[in-house]
Amino acid sequence: MTRELLFGNVAAAAGDLDASYILYTWNQALYVAEAVRSALDQDGCVLDILISDDASTDSTYDVILATLQGYQGPHRVRLRRSPGNMKMDHFPSLLRAAACDISIHAHGDDVALPHRAARILQAFRLTGASVVSSNAIILDAVGGQHGRLVEAARDRHFDAGDLLAKPWRLEMAGAFLALRREVYTRLPWLDSRYLARGHDHLVPWRGALLDGFFWIADPLLLHRMHEGQWRHRFYDNSGKLAQRETVQAQQLVIARAKRRDLDHLMATADEERRNALAEIGATLGEKVAQLSEQWLDLREDLIREGMRPHWTADDLPSGPPPRSRNLRRRIGILLRKVYSRR
Numbered sequence: 001m002t003r004e005l006l007f008g009n010v011a012a013a014a015g016d017l018d019a020s021y022i023l024y025t026w027n028q029a030l031y032v033a034e035a036v037r038s039a040l041d042q043d044g045c046v047l048d049i050l051i052s053d054d055a056s057t058d059s060t061y062d063v064i065l066a067t068l069q070g071y072q073g074p075h076r077v078r079l080r081r082s083p084g085n086m087k088m089d090h091f092p093s094l095l096r097a098a099a100c101d102i103s104i105h106a107h108g109d110d111v112a113l114p115h116r117a118a119r120i121l122q123a124f125r126l127t128g129a130s131v132v133s134s135n136a137i138i139l140d141a142v143g144g145q146h147g148r149l150v151e152a153a154r155d156r157h158f159d160a161g162d163l164l165a166k167p168w169r170l171e172m173a174g175a176f177l178a179l180r181r182e183v184y185t186r187l188p189w190l191d192s193r194y195l196a197r198g199h200d201h202l203v204p205w206r207g208a209l210l211d212g213f214f215w216i217a218d219p220l221l222l223h224r225m226h227e228g229q230w231r232h233r234f235y236d237n238s239g240k241l242a243q244r245e246t247v248q249a250q251q252l253v254i255a256r257a258k259r260r261d262l263d264h265l266m267a268t269a270d271e272e273r274r275n276a277l278a279e280i281g282a283t284l285g286e287k288v289a290q291l292s293e294q295w296l297d298l299r300e301d302l303i304r305e306g307m308r309p310h311w312t313a314d315d316l317p318s319g320p321p322p323r324s325r326n327l328r329r330r331i332g333i334l335l336r337k338v339y340s341r342r
Contacts, residue, residue, distance in 0.1 A: 008071050008076055019104055026053070029058040040075065061081050102179070120178045129157075159212075167255075190203070248295040
């Protein structure tokens with residue numbers, strides 16, 4: 001069992017807590033004190049604040065510990081440290097430990113506005129949504145603010161059709177998300193075995209399939225952009241064409257997980273709901289066919305430029321390079337099997 005240190009309102013019972021606020025960190029010593037203080041300063045609610053460092057190699061954990069010393073506020077705070085770097089499985093492991101139905105994401109390099117949690121909880125109450133997100137102010141490495149992340153004036157509901165028409169939106173980014181536990185329990189548990197990466201694509205999708213994905217137009221967070229962000233290591237940086245190919249391939253992997261989610265819900269749905277899900281699945285199949293053609297064209301363009309696939313070890317899950325023999329024919333067969341309308 002992971003050892004926890006307790007701070008603040010340690011006597012709070014689960015029934016006294018409004019939401020779990022999960023702040024997870026990795027090598028963010030320069031920024032994490034500000035992130036922790038912004039969690040402690042949340043007002044208008046009582047939170048189960050769970051802070052976890054994913055085996056950082058810098059002083060992140062020590063900075064967190066120093067920042068928490070002497071805290072006597074209204075929130076119950078738990079601090080833990082992973083025995084080893086869990087990567088994409090860090091947040092899912094913390095969700096299992098969350099005391100509340102609603103869990104709010106928080107990253108160790110962002111700064112939450114004091115009313116963030118209360119406003120998110122209000123949105124859950126008013127909309128009944130399964131997933132809630134919000135706008136943010138862009139923050140640079142030295143604290144300069146650069147306007148809203150999304151220039152939109154109104155709150156918005158997103159349905160599955162919206163997320164198929166445009167598979168990635170800034171409104172979906174993991175740093176801004178809050179979710180009900182059902183997003184993980186009514187569907188297969190979302191960890192690296194189900195999807196190696198790209199969970200912030202799948203969580204809003206699941207919300208849209210369940211009781212809704214709602215986005216708040218008001219900024220509730222200062223979202224820091226800097227070179228040390230983990231996302232910078234996700235994609236091939238050898239050129240724009242290679243980046244596009246990597247992104248396109250990842251979109252196909254995410255689409256497969258979306259199809260699996262649909263299959264799971266269809267297995268227990270009534271006839272009316274099953275027909276509605278089947279229509280969503282048909283649209284997904286059309287999108288996947290388009291993505292596949294675009295991805296294969298990108299790979300051929302790379303080959304024409306004299307490039308070849310090359311996988312390297314990193315701090316992300318690795319695997320063998322894909323085999324290219326008869327690639328287009330094999331993918332066509334796979335698509336007909338997996339995405340045919342049922």
